[in-house]
Amino acid sequence: MSTLAHTMMTAARSADSGLASPGELDRYPFEEAPAVDRGGAHVWDGADPELGRVSRRAAGSRGRGLHGQLVQQLGQMIVSGDLGADRPLVPEEIGQRFEVSRTVVRESLRVLEAKGLVSARPNVGTRVRPVSDWNLLDPDIIEWRAFGPQRDDQRRELSELRWTIEPLAARLAAGHGREDVQQRLSAMVDIMSHAIGQGDALTFARADSEFHSLLIQVAGNRMLEHLSGIVSAALQVSGGPVTGCERPHEASVAHHGRIVDALAGGDGAAAEAAMRQLLTVHPDVERVVPAPREH
Numbered sequence: 001m002s003t004l005a006h007t008m009m010t011a012a013r014s015a016d017s018g019l020a021s022p023g024e025l026d027r028y029p030f031e032e033a034p035a036v037d038r039g040g041a042h043v044w045d046g047a048d049p050e051l052g053r054v055s056r057r058a059a060g061s062r063g064r065g066l067h068g069q070l071v072q073q074l075g076q077m078i079v080s081g082d083l084g085a086d087r088p089l090v091p092e093e094i095g096q097r098f099e100v101s102r103t104v105v106r107e108s109l110r111v112l113e114a115k116g117l118v119s120a121r122p123n124v125g126t127r128v129r130p131v132s133d134w135n136l137l138d139p140d141i142i143e144w145r146a147f148g149p150q151r152d153d154q155r156r157e158l159s160e161l162r163w164t165i166e167p168l169a170a171r172l173a174a175g176h177g178r179e180d181v182q183q184r185l186s187a188m189v190d191i192m193s194h195a196i197g198q199g200d201a202l203t204f205a206r207a208d209s210e211f212h213s214l215l216i217q218v219a220g221n222r223m224l225e226h227l228s229g230i231v232s233a234a235l236q237v238s239g240g241p242v243t244g245c246e247r248p249h250e251a252s253v254a255h256h257g258r259i260v261d262a263l264a265g266g267d268g269a270a271a272e273a274a275m276r277q278l279l280t281v282h283p284d285v286e287r288v289v290p291a292p293r294e295h
Contacts, residue, residue: 116135
């Protein structure tokens with residue numbers, strides 16, 4: 001895998017993070033979004049059942065188009081280990097198994113190659129690459145790992161990464177007193193509070209994701225901006241509680257509000273402290289984030 005600096009520069013894609021752009025507040029709530037079934041698998045007919053295995057979640061992603069669906073399917077199979085390292089991927093066989101054209105297969109493999117999951121070389125063909133070569137900060141790979149055998153490691157690593165990024169981002173953001181940002185962050189807190197009253201976990205999660213992504217984007221650090229999609233992906237994956245953000249909770253909303261108040265007052269230290277409190281709202285976080293070492 002390349003250096004962290006290089007990975008951070010290439011990983012996050014804000015367009016794919018689910019972050020709403022300014023002016024889209026009227027799109028809340030999100031109750032109309034279809035529920036996603038993440039369980040179960042289907043084995044396709046053929047000599048190689050591994051290459052035909054596809055999760056119900058991927059099969060139901062009709063909105064992605066054939067290209068997007070194939071990327072999702074193959075990506076999940078690679079990350080889960082169904083297609084192990086150095087495994088050859090024959091485009092003709094993939095096209096037959098998934099009933100898609102050569103063009104769809106070719107473009108899908110290019111996307112996976114950009115994510116570091118596969119490599120294509122003359123006279124060698126396309127092969128699955130080892131985990132050390134994957135772009136582990138890519139939002140898609142984060143999601144695929146979160147729903148696969150590596151889910152526990154993924155969630156621990158994401159939590160540790162957030163503890164590194166977000167308190168610093170909150171401190172830096174306090175030095176950028178933009179009224180439009182203050183209003184937008186405050187609006188997200190209001191939406192989260194209302195969602196709790198309505199029992200609407202989906203709306204809460206989307207507003208929460210936008211809050212944290214926006215906070216990082218306004219920190220005034222270009223490298224941190226590239227990580228906003230990572231934090232958004234971390235907030236949207238499931239598999240058990242890690243931080244106070246992941247389930248609607250009044251204490252979580254209160255800490256979000258304290259962050260907004262600290263930003264409005266230009267108090268970087270208070271904003272950082274409130275973010276750290278937010279990230280430890282849930283008692284289970286102690287098993288993920290180690291206590292500071294005594295020196």
